[in-house]
Amino acid sequence: EAQVTQNPRYLITVTGKKLTVTCSQNMNHEYMSWYRQDPGLGLRQIYYSMNVEVTDKGDVPEGYKVSRKEKRNFPLILESPSPNQTSLYFCASSFRGLADRNAYNEQFFGPGTRLTVL
Amino acid sequence: AQSVSQHNHHVILSEAASLELGCNYSYGGTVNLFWYVQYPGQHLQLLLKYFSGDPLVKGIKGFEAEFIKSKFSFNLRKPSVQWSDTAEYFCAVTLISGGYNKLIFGAGTRLAVHP
Numbered sequence: 420e421a422q423v424t425q426n427p428r429y430l431i432t433v434t435g436k437k438l439t440v441t442c443s444q445n446m447n448h449e450y451m452s453w454y455r456q457d458p459g460l461g462l463r464q465i466y467y468s469m470n471v472e473v474t475d476k477g478d479v480p481e482g483y484k485v486s487r488k489e490k491r492n493f494p495l496i497l498e499s500p501s502p503n504q505t506s507l508y509f510c511a512s513s514f515r516g517l518a519d520r521n522a523y524n525e526q527f528f529g530p531g532t533r534l535t536v537l
Numbered sequence: 538a539q540s541v542s543q544h545n546h547h548v549i550l551s552e553a554a555s556l557e558l559g560c561n562y563s564y565g566g567t568v569n570l571f572w573y574v575q576y577p578g579q580h581l582q583l584l585l586k587y588f589s590g591d592p593l594v595k596g597i598k599g600f601e602a603e604f605i606k607s608k609f610s611f612n613l614r615k616p617s618v619q620w621s622d623t624a625e626y627f628c629a630v631t632l633i634s635g636g637y638n639k640l641i642f643g644a645g646t647r648l649a650v651h652p
Contacts, residue, residue, distance in 0.1 A: 452640070459546070459644055460644055461541075461627055461643050461644040461645045462627065462642040464639050464640060464641075467639070477639060478639070478641075509580065509581065511581075525583050525586060526640060528580045529580060530579075531580050
């Protein structure tokens with residue numbers, strides 16, 4: 420089954436304790452992205468990756484890191500989490516970059532990770 | 538900065554009522570447009586998308602949207618809603634501009650449909 424998976428689904432942690440949220444897709448997609456969802460703000464893009472070893476900042480990258488060493492995985496790293504990073508996080512992937520109008524570039528979303536930083 | 542505005546944050550309807558959710562974006566160039574739905578406790582699912590061609594787009598579950606370029610709008614419609622349409626709806630825009638690969642979301646509209 421084609422899907423985007425995220426782990427963990429729920430996480431409660433404390434300020435400053437490094438954590439990683441994993442994201443994996445089995446559709447051989449080139450483009451992957453991380454979003455955070457906050458009430459009244461919709462989804463905001465944190466980082467995205469056009470392909471292996473190619474990453475770039477989204478709109479709210481502060482406090483986050485990503486890596487793309489393999490095509491299927493795109494982990495989100497919080498080196499020193501703070502309470503303002505408490506949010507619902509979604510990973511997404513698409514076949515090609517979003518600006519490619521010739522490709523079927525619908526984004527497929529993972530189930531979400533609810534993170535609470537105390 | 539580019540932005541997407543959804544006019545209504547909360548909408549309450551009775552079953553069989555008609556639905557129209559507004560979406561406007563602020564970008565003068567070429568765009569791809571999307572509507573996503575998020576049912577309670579679930580991830581986002583694509584309702585419909587517009588890339589080019591016929592500005593009236595039909596999606597899943599009886600939803601449709603009309604792209605009006607002159608108004609920078611992409612409103613979502615459904616003639617008769619059902620209780621199962623209770624969800625949060627997000628409009629999103631991709632700007633087609635050399636290498637720009639961000640998907641910008643609106644703040645969302647929570648729809649509650651009462652039996």
